[in-house]
Structures are given as structure tokens and as C-alpha cells.
Amino acid sequence: MATVRTWKxxxxxxxxxxxxxxxxxxxxxxxxxxxxPLEFAPEPVAPSxxxxxxxxxVCGHIHEGDHxxxxxxxxxxxxxxxxxIAPEKPVxxxxxxxRIVIVGAGIAGVIAAARARETSSDVQITLVxxxxxxxxxxxxxxxFLANEVTENDLPLYPETWFEKNxxxxxxxxxxxxxxxxxxxLLRDDRRLAYDRLILAIGSxxxxxxxxxxxxQGVHSFRTLSDAKALAALAGPARRCVCIGGGLLGLEAxxxxxxxxxxxxxxxxxxxxxxxxLAQPAGQMLQDHLQxxxxxVITNARIKQIDGDEAVxxxxxxxxxxxxxxxxxxxxxxxxxxxxARQCGLEVKHGVVVNDRMxxxxxxxxxxxxxxxxxxxxxxxxxxxxxxxAVAGVNAAGGSAEFHGMPRSNQLKVLDVSMVSIxxxxxxxxxxxxxxxxxxxxxxxxxxxxxxxxxANLYGDAALSSLVREAVESxxxxxxQLELLKHIPALRTSCExxx
Numbered sequence: 001m002a003t004v005r006t007w008k009x010x011x012x013x014x015x016x017x018x019x020x021x022x023x024x025x026x027x028x029x030x031x032x033x034x035x036x037p038l039e040f041a042p043e044p045v046a047p048s049x050x051x052x053x054x055x056x057x058v059c060g061h062i063h064e065g066d067h068x069x070x071x072x073x074x075x076x077x078x079x080x081x082x083x084x085i086a087p088e089k090p091v092x093x094x095x096x097x098x099r100i101v102i103v104g105a106g107i108a109g110v111i112a113a114a115r116a117r118e119t120s121s122d123v124q125i126t127l128v129x130x131x132x133x134x135x136x137x138x139x140x141x142x143x144f145l146a147n148e149v150t151e152n153d154l155p156l157y158p159e160t161w162f163e164k165n166x167x168x169x170x171x172x173x174x175x176x177x178x179x180x181x182x183x184x185l186l187r188d189d190r191r192l193a194y195d196r197l198i199l200a201i202g203s204x205x206x207x208x209x210x211x212x213x214x215x216q217g218v219h220s221f222r223t224l225s226d227a228k229a230l231a232a233l234a235g236p237a238r239r240c241v242c243i244g245g246g247l248l249g250l251e252a253x254x255x256x257x258x259x260x261x262x263x264x265x266x267x268x269x270x271x272x273x274x275x276x277l278a279q280p281a282g283q284m285l286q287d288h289l290q291x292x293x294x295x296v297i298t299n300a301r302i303k304q305i306d307g308d309e310a311v312x313x314x315x316x317x318x319x320x321x322x323x324x325x326x327x328x329x330x331x332x333x334x335x336x337x338x339x340a341r342q343c344g345l346e347v348k349h350g351v352v353v354n355d356r357m358x359x360x361x362x363x364x365x366x367x368x369x370x371x372x373x374x375x376x377x378x379x380x381x382x383x384x385x386x387x388x389a390v391a392g393v394n395a396a397g398g399s400a401e402f403h404g405m406p407r408s409n410q411l412k413v414l415d416v417s418m419v420s421i422x423x424x425x426x427x428x429x430x431x432x433x434x435x436x437x438x439x440x441x442x443x444x445x446x447x448x449x450x451x452x453x454x455a456n457l458y459g460d461a462a463l464s465s466l467v468r469e470a471v472e473s474x475x476x477x478x479x480q481l482e483l484l485k486h487i488p489a490l491r492t493s494c495e496x497x498x
Contacts, residue, residue, distance in 0.1 A: 005017055005018060005019060005084075006037070006038040007020075007021040007022075007035040007036065007037060007038055008035065008036055008037075008038040008382045009025045009027065009028065009030065009034060009035055010034050010035065010036055010464075014026065014027040014028070014139060014381070015038060015107075015381070015382055015385045016035065016083060017083045017084060018082070018083050018084050019084070020032075021035030022035070022083075023079075027137065027139050027140060027143075033465075034461075038382060038385075038386065038405070053065075053084070053085040054067075054068040054069075054082040054083065054084055054085060055082065055083050055084075055085050062085070063082065067079075068082035069082070094166075095121065095122050095123060095124045095125075095166055096122065096124070097120060097122030097123045097124060098122075098123050098124070098195040098196060098396075098397075099123075099124045099126070099193055099194050099195045099196075100113075100116055100123050100124065100125050100126070100194065100195070100196045100197075100198065100395050100396065101126045101128065101184055101192050101193075101194040101196075101197050101198070102116075102125070102126065102127045102128065102197075102198040102200060103128045103174045103184060103197070103198070103199055103200060103201055103339075104128070104129075104130070104199065104200030104201040104202055104368070104370075105127055105128070105129035105130075105131070105135040105169070105200075106135065106138060106200060106202050106368060106384065107135075107137075107138070107156065107368070107381060107384050107385050107388065108200040108202070108367040108368030108369075108384040108385065108387060108388035108391075109127060109129075109135070109198065109200035109367075109368075109388060110127070110135045110156050110157070110388070111384075111385055111388035111389050111392065112198050112200060112365075112367060112388040112389070112391050112392035112395070113125050113127050113165075113167045113392060114165070114167075114389075114392065115388070115389045115390075115391075115392030115393050115396070116392040116393070116395055116396040117165045117166070117167060117396075119392065119393050119396035119397065119398040120396040120397055120398075123395075123396045123397075124168075125165075125166070125167045125168065126167075126168045126170060126192060127162075127167055127168065127169050127170070128170055128171075128172055128174060128184070128186070128192070129169060129170070129171050129172075130171070130172070130173050130174075130201075131171075131223060131224065131225070132171055133155075133224070134155040134156070134157070134158070134159060134169075135155065135156045135157070135169075136154035136155050136156060136224060137154050137155075137156060138381075139381060140153065140154055141154075141221070141223075141224065141226075141227045142248070142251040142252060142254075142255050143255075144224070144227050144231075145221075145227045145230055145231055145234075145252065145255035145256070145259075146254065146255035146258045146259070147231075147258065147259065151224070154224065172186040172187065172188060172190060173186060173187040174186055174187075174201070174339060175187050176339070176342060176343070177197070177339055177340075177342070177343040177364075178343070179343050179344065179361060179363075179364070181193075182194050182195065182197075182363065184197065194363075195363070196363055196364075196365070196395040196396075197363060197364045197365070198364075198365045198366075198367060198388075198391050198392070198395055199339065199340065199351065199359075199364065199365065199366045199367070199370055200366075200367050200368050200370065200384075200388060200391075201336040201339065201370055202335075202336055202368055202369040202370060203333035203334055203335050203336055203369035203370065203379065204222070204333060204334055204336055205220035205221075205222045205329060205331070205332075205333055206331050206332040206333060206334050207220065207329060207331070208243075208302075208329070208331050210243075210302055210304060210305055211303075211304035211305065212304050212305030212306060212307065212311070213305055213329070215305055215307045215309065215310060215311045216307075216309050216310040216311065217233065217307075217310045217311035217324070217325060217326050217327060218305060218311055218327040218329065219233075219326070219327070219328055219329065220328075220329045220330075221248060221252050221328055221329070221330060222333070230252075230256070230326070230328065231259070233325065233326045234256050234259040234260070234261050234326065235259060235260055235261070236259075236260035236261075237260065237261075237262065238260070238261045238262070238325045238326060239261070239262045239264075239322075239323050239324050239325045239326070240253075240256050240261040240262065240263045240264070240324065240325070240326040240327070240328065241263075241264050241265075241266060241314045241322050241324045241326070241327050241328070242256075242263060242264070242265045242266065242327075242328045242330060243266050243302065243314075243327065243328065243329050243330065243331060244265075244266070244267070244329065244330035244331045244332075245265050245266070245267030245268075245269070245272045245273065245296070245298075245330075246273065246330055246332070247273070247276075247413060248330045249265060249328070249330030250265065250272065250273075250285075250289070250413050250414065251413060251414070252328050252330060253265050253289070253294050253328075254289075254292065254294065254413075254414045256326075256328070257292060257293055257294050261326070262293075263293070263294045263295065264294075264295040264296070264297065264322055265289065265294060265295070265296045265297070266297050266300035266302065266314070266316075267296065267297070267298045267299075267300060268299070268300055268301065269298065269299070270282075270298055270299055271283055271286065271298055272285050272286050272289075272296065272298070273285065273413075273418075275420075276418065276420040277418060277420065277456060277458065278424055278425065278442075278444050278456045280435070280437060280442050280444075281418065281442045281444070281456055281458035284440070284442055284458055284459070285413065285416065285418075285458070286298070288414065288416055288440075289414065292414065297316075297320075300316060301316060301317035301318070302314060302315070302316060302317070303315040303316060303317045305324075305327060306321075311324050311325070311326070311327050312324065314327060333369065333379060335349070335350040335351070335369055335370045335372075335377060336369075336370055337350060337351055337370065340359070340366065340370070345359045345360050345361060345364065345366075346359065346360040347372075348372055349372050349377050350366070350369075350370055350371050350372030350377040351366035351370050351371055351372060352372050353365070353366050353367075353371045353372065353373050353387075355373075355401040355402055355403060356390065356391075356394050356400070356401055356402075357371065357373075357387055357390050357391040357394065357402060358394070365391040365394065365395060366391075367384065367387040367388045367390075367391045368383070368384035368387060368388060369384065371387055373387070373402065373404065374404060376404070382405065383405065386402055386405065387402055390402045416458070416459060417457075417458075417459065417460065417461040418456075418457065418458050418459075418461070419455065419456065419457040419458075419461050419464045419467065419468075420455075420456055421454060421455045421456075421467060421468055421471045422446070422452075422453050422454035422455065422471045423446055423448075423453045423454035424444060424446055424454040424455055424456045425446075425454075426446055426454075430448055430449075431446050431447065431448050431453070432446070432447045432448070433445070433446050433447075434446075434447070434487075434489070434490050436487075440459045441458065441459040441460045442456065442457070442458040442459060443455075443456070443457055443458075443460075443463075443487075444456040444457075445467070445487075445490060447477060450476045450477055450478070451470075451474055451475065451476055451477055452467070452470040452471050452477055452480065452483075453471060454471060455467045455471060463483070463486060463487075466480070466482055466483045466486070467483065470483055477490070477491055478491065
């Protein structure tokens with residue numbers, strides 16, 4: 001197997017290219033121990049020669065040489081935060097080969113363009129971005145909202161990168177696909193001919209059918225323009241209600257609190273992050289938010305959003321009225337499958353693709369939040385990155401496959417580490433549960449038939465690697481000697497009655 005050059009942050013999903021993981025993640029700040037190899041293309045193109053240039057992942061500074069500098073001369077970060085820049089293949093000033101059109105300029109679309117160019121110097125590549133400006137790190141929008149980074153810190157690549165790689169970046173809204181003539185129609189009546197088409201148009205926020213949801217001051221949080229709109233409305237003593245206690249909703253709540261807002265989070269379930277955390281851990285997270293000044297209401301049932309043209313308050317079914325100058329909707333997303341349905345591609349939950357990321361039309365690929373691969377639509381950054389890379393290689397004439405990857409269960413919300421693995425909620429009495437709880441920390445390990453099948457860790461992720469290996473290996477608990485050394489009472493507790 002070729003040397004792994006791609007690494008995934010298990011906390012935020014950031015993907016790093018290089019012979020080693022970075023010392024710290026440039027998005028969420030965790031150490032290199034939280035990175036794992038990301039392998040997604042069992043049939044890669046020929047390996048690239050050793051890098052001769054390196055890019056700082058924080059400020060974008062380019063360093064030429066066989067090795068990255070010890071520290072960045074511009075922003076001062078260490079060598080671990082430099083990524084290699086693959087030696088460029090000769091690209092003619094005007095490529096004349098097959099035409100690849102990529103609709104969508106998120107991480108999946110941009111990486112598809114990059115891998116297509118690395119695979120072939122002759123293909124013509126057009127990347128269609130619906131949002132104005134340069135494609136950016138969506139992962140960093142909450143940090144932007146929290147005033148921790150500026151808009152200049154967000155782009156994936158500078159404008160010169162697109163020019164240098166002869167990737168035509170245009171802005172437009174795709175309204176139709178004509179498969180017979182192989183053309184993409186844009187709203188301004190431009191038509192883009194293609195030989196291979198990659199759909200990377202992602203997803204859109206789900207807006208629940210709440211009375212008053214269209215009032216001024218009610219916003220989803222998905223794009224840079226959303227973040228700017230929220231930032232413009234946020235400020236000291238401004239009252240904000242976040243509807244939805246998922247990961248993005250909690251991060252948005254924390255960011256708005258940092259801007260001085262009075263923030264209330266509404267969660268319909270009995271505790272926060274029920275898909276990731278057991279109830280005791282969810283309660284500890286709620287207590288943590290309360291200490292940060294964020295009020296949380298669980299089991300919330302929303303009746304309506306009051307106001308005239310602008311929002312004034314959120315009414316709950318139990319009669320509670322929450323004054324609000326700003327309402328943030330964080331209630332999930334839905335794949336943007338309308339173009340695929342319109343042109344007759346197979347669509348279920350998302351656009352159905354095979355391991356090559358091909359749709360039911362072999363000339364069209366689908367990737368990222370839009371794609372349904374092996375019955376799953378993960379909607380996670382590492383999946384989008386990997387699928388975009390595979391589609392780009394194949395669209396340019398190479399050969400690569402995506403066989404899936406384990407879902408990342410390691411989280412970091414408002415500076416609290418959390419891990420969720422396997423069946424951490426026992427389904428019946430055949431499971432045995434071992435729990436430890438102390439101030440700020442919680443551990444739950446779930447066993448069945450003498451093996452560890454699930455786990456929850458909150459506040460301390462030091463055992464995450466051992467726990468993950470134990471769950472994924474399926475080996476008997478008695479063989480997990482290193483884990484038992486750290487938790488000697490585990491075997492007795494979980495094997496009792498098993």
C-alpha cells in the first residue's frame with residue numbers, strides 16, 4: 001500500500017495532506033494524536049514525486065524546499081501546520097481535452113477539481129460556485145461568527161491557485177441539466193457543455209413548519225452570508241433563541257454568547273445531543289453551557305414565532321414566552337437533489353452512486369452531502385473530501401474507488417471533548433453497562449457477550465483510542481489488557497451475568 005498522505009481530524013473532520021499529521025489542527029486546535037489516516041482510494045493514480053513546496057495551512061504562506069520551515073515566517077506556526085504542494089504537472093495555457101464541469105464549490109467540489117487536474121493536465125475544468133467570492137472552509141463559520149477568525153482566513157485556496165491550475169471558477173446558479181445534449185443551464189441563460197459532470201451541490205437547511213418562521217430576524221446558519229447576517233444582528237444584550245440543540249446549534253449559541261448575546265437553546269429531546277451522548281453526559285453538557293451563560297430548555301415544543309415584520313418572541317406550547325431579537329434555526333439539512341430528480345437520475349435519500357461515485361448516468365458523478373453511497377448520506381466533511389477526490393480522479397480518466405470509512409464519533413463542542421462509539425444506549429437487558437462519573441467527566445462502557453460494543457466519554461478523551469480499538473475489533477474484553485489496566489473494575493462489572 002502506498003504511504004498514507006491524508007489525515008483526518010477525528011474531532012472536527014478537517015483533512016490534512018502530508019507525510020505526517022499536523023502538530024495541531026488549524027480548525028479546532030486539537031493535537032496530532034487526534035488525527036487518523038484517511039484512506040479512501042484503493043486504486044490511486046501513480047504516486048506523486050516528493051514535494052518541493054509547502055503551504056502554511058493557517059496563513060497560506062508558500063515555502064519552497066524539500067522540507068517545511070521550522071516556523072512560518074508570516075504567522076509563526078510550526079512545521080507541523082505546513083502541507084505539501086504536489087509538484088505540478090505541465091499544464092498547457094489552454095487545455096483542450098475532455099470538459100469537466102463541477103457544480104458546487106464546497107470542499108467536495110474543490111477537491112474534485114484539484115484531483116482532476118492532478119490526474120490530467122489536458123482536461124478542461126469549470127467549477128461553478130453559487131456563492132460569490134472564493135470557496136471557503138465551512139468548518140470555520142462558527143469561529144468567524146465568534147470573531148475568532150476573519151473572512152480573509154476562510155478561503156480554501158487563493159484566487160491565484162485556480163488560475164495556476166487552469167481551473168475556471170465562475171459564479172452562477174444551476175437550474176437544469178440536459179443529459180441528452182450534455183449541457184448545464186445557469187439562471188442567467190449561460191449553457192456549459194460537459195463530457196463529465198460532477199454534482200457537488202450539497203444540502204440546504206431544513207426549515208420546520210413553525211408559524212412565523214419567515215419573520216425578519218429568523219435565520220438558518222449554513223453559509224458565509226448567513227454568518228454575516230447573524231453577526232450584524234448580534235451584540236451585547238441582544239436576545240437570541242437557537243432552535244435545535246445539535247452540534248451546529250450549540251456552536252452557534254456559543255459564538256453568539258461570545259458576541260455578548262443573551263442566548264437560549266431549545267432542544268426537543270430530553271437532553272442535548274441524544275444521538276451522540278447518554279443522558280448523564282447530555283446533562284453535564286447542559287450544565288457546562290449554563291456556566292457559559294447559555295440557557296437551555298429541553299423537551300421544548302415550539303408553538304409559534306411572534307412579531308410583526310420582525311421577530312419579537314418565541315412561544316412554547318406550555319405558554320412560555322421567550323423574548324427574541326434574533327432566532328437561529330439549526331434543525332438539520334436536506335440534500336439538494338432537485339437537479340438530479342429533474343434530469344432523471346436515481347434518487348432515494350440522496351443521489352445514488354457506486355464506489356466510483358458514478359450516478360445512474362456514467363457521465364455524471366455525485367459527491368458530498370448530495371450523494372447516497374451504500375445506502376448512507378453521512379453529510380460529514382471527511383466523506384465529502386474523500387468522495388470529491390475519487391470523483392475528480394475518475395472524471396479525468398483515472399481509476400479510484402470509495403469504499404466508505406468509519407463515521408467520526410469524536411466531538412468537541414465549546415471546548416469539551418466527547419466520544420461516542422457503537423451501541424452506547426443498551427437496547428435490552430442482554431447489555432451490561434459500566435459507568436464512572438466525577439466533576440466534569442463521564443465514562444460509559446457497554447458490553448455484550450463478553451465484548452465491548454459501545455462507549456461514551458465526556459470531558460476526557462484520553463482513553464478514546466483504546467476504547468475505539470476495543471469496540472471496532474470485537475475481541476473479547478478479557479483480551480483488552482491495556483484498557484483493563486486503566487479500568488480494572490470494568491471486566492467484573494461488564495461480565496457479571498453476561
